[in-house]
Amino acid sequence: MLEAENNRLSDNLATKVSTLKSLALDIETETNDQNRYLDGMDGEFDSTQGLLGGSVRRFDQMLKSGKHNRKLMCYLILTLLFLFIVFYFLIGHVTRG
Structure with missing residues (x-):
């Protein structure tokens, strides 16, 4: 057992x-x-x-x-900032409605 x-x-x-x-x-x-x-x-x-x-x-x-490139960089930054603001408002508008 x-x-x-x-x-x-x-x-x-x-x-x-x-x-x-x-x-x-x-x-x-x-x-x-x-x-x-x-x-x-x-x-x-x-x-x-x-x-x-x-x-x-x-x-x-x-x-x-040089100065020319600085001007170009300023335009590029302003363009990117503008696009960011536009996309921010578009996304905000789409999510609300």
Whole structure:
């Protein structure tokens, strides 16, 4: 009777260990997938940082280069500001009505 109880408990323990092993393997697989995803994002952020850095350098050069470019930059900023205000009112109008 004790041996049968021990065998039943041993089988129960083996089942639980198997379940834990399966969970550990699933966690490892998910962790590896997430690490690959994060590594890909790291590369994307690096390329974006390079792109933004280049844009800032070009913008800085344009500001330093002369009066004509400053006038052009002023027009560009005013145009962007105007477009922002127009879109702000259009979006406000669409969401209200």
